Amino acid sequence: MPSARRLFLQHSGILITGVLLAGKSAIAFAERLAKHFAADEFATIYTQIIGQRPVINSDKINLILPEIAEDGAVVPVSIASELDGIEKLYLFADKNPTPLLAEFELTPLIAPFLTARIKLAESCNVILLAEHNGELLRTSSWVNVMRGGCGTG
Amino acid sequence: MANSIKIRSQRRGGYTEVKLLITHPMENGRNRDANGELIPAHFIEQLLVKLNGQLILTANMAGSISKNPFFTFRLKAGNNGDRLSAEWTDNRQNKDSAEHPLD
Numbered sequence: 411m412p413s414a415r416r417l418f419l420q421h422s423g424i425l426i427t428g429v430l431l432a433g434k435s436a437i438a439f440a441e442r443l444a445k446h447f448a449a450d451e452f453a454t455i456y457t458q459i460i461g462q463r464p465v466i467n468s469d470k471i472n473l474i475l476p477e478i479a480e481d482g483a484v485v486p487v488s489i490a491s492e493l494d495g496i497e498k499l500y501l502f503a504d505k506n507p508t509p510l511l512a513e514f515e516l517t518p519l520i521a522p523f524l525t526a527r528i529k530l531a532e533s534c535n536v537i538l539l540a541e542h543n544g545e546l547l548r549t550s551s552w553v554n555v556m557r558g559g560c561g562t563g
Numbered sequence: 564m565a566n567s568i569k570i571r572s573q574r575r576g577g578y579t580e581v582k583l584l585i586t587h588p589m590e591n592g593r594n595r596d597a598n599g600e601l602i603p604a605h606f607i608e609q610l611l612v613k614l615n616g617q618l619i620l621t622a623n624m625a626g627s628i629s630k631n632p633f634f635t636f637r638l639k640a641g642n643n644g645d646r647l648s649a650e651w652t653d654n655r656q657n658k659d660s661a662e663h664p665l666d
Contacts, residue, residue, distance in 0.1 A: 443608060447625035484629045507593060508627050515621035519614060521578050521637035527629035529591070 452502060452509040456537075459500060459510070460546060465539070468547035471496075471522075473538045475551045482530040482555040489538060491522035498541040499524070505534035530555045568649050570663035572641070579641030579665060583612075583634045583649055591626025606654055607632060613648045614638065641665045 446459060474488040489499060499514040511528050530536070530553060537550040569584040585607065592604030604626060612620040620636060638647075643666060650660035 443623055446623070503627065506627055508591065508625050511624070511627040513621075513623040515623075517619045519617075519619045519639055521639050523635075523637045525633075525635040527633050529627050529629055 446510050446513065447508055449507045450509070452504040452506075455509045456502060460539070463546050465546045465548050468540075468549060471538060471540045471547050471549050473536060473549050473551045475536055475553050477552075478554045478556065479530060480556045482532070482558045485528050485530050485553065485555075487526055487528050487536065489522075489524045491540065493522060493540070493542050493547075496522050496540050496542045500539040501526075501528070502537040502539075503528070503530050503534050504537060506531045511536075531558045566661070567659045568651070568661035570647060570649060570661055572638075572647065572663060572665050574641065574665075577639075579638040581612075581636055581638060581647065583610075583632075583636075585610075585632045585649075585651060585659075587630070587632060587651070587653065589626055589628055589630045589632065593626075604654060607651045608654050610634075610649065610651045612636075613650075614641075615646050616648075 446455065448455065470493050471491045472489070474490065475485065479485045487501070489501070495518070496516055498516065499512075501511040501513075502509050503511055506529070512526065514524060516522070528536075533553060533555045535550045535552055537548065540547045567586045571582045573580050573582075587607050588605050589607065590602050590605040592601065594602045596602050606626040607624060607628070610620075610622040610624070610632075611618060612622075619638070622634065624632075645665040646662055647665060648660060648662040650658060652658050
C-alpha cells in the first residue's frame, strides 16, 4: 500500500498547490507561501527554505511538545527562547503531507514565547528553525502519535 | 464570519500574555466527509497581529494548524488603553478582524 498512498499524496499535493496558485498567481508573496506550504517531501521544503544558509543545532531555542499525542489532530506546542531578537520561526513536521506547519514573523515588541495547536499525521520529528542575527538555529522533538491527525482529524 | 476571533490578555510580571482563539474549520483538503467525498481545503493562510495599528506579529500557515486555531504569545510591554488587533485571511479570501483594548 505504500505506493498507493504515495500516489494519493502526490496527487492531492498537486491539487492543493493548484488551488493555492490559481486564485492569485500574480502575487509573489502568495506564490512564496504556496511553495513553502506545498505538499512535498520534508527534505524538499526544508532545503528550499534554508537555501544555502548554514544551520546550527542550538539549545537556546526550546520546543515543548508532549512525548505521546493521543490525538494527532490537536497537539499543543510551545516555543520559548532565552534569545532576544528572533526574527522568524519555522515549524515543521517531517512526516506531514504538508511538512511546513507555520511561519512566524516576530518584531522586537514580541517576547520569544509562543504556543499553538498543530496536526501531526503520524509519529514524527517536529523541527523548529529560528532566524536570529542572520543565523539559522535548529532544535527538534520526537512525538509519538497514537491517532493520526491529517488524513482523519 | 463576524466574531470569529476571541482575544484575551493578562498582564504578568514584565510582559502581557495574549491568547487568541479563532473559529475556523482549517480543512487541509485531505479529509473525507461521511459519503467519502473529499472536503475541499479551507484554511487560514495568514494572521496579522497589530498593536496600535503597527504590525507586531505575522503567522503564515496552512491546513496543518488544528481546527479552531489557538495561539498564545507575549508582548514585551503593553499599556492601559493600547489597542491590540488581529485579522486573518483564508484561502477563499474570507477575512475577519477583531480589536481588543489592553487593560
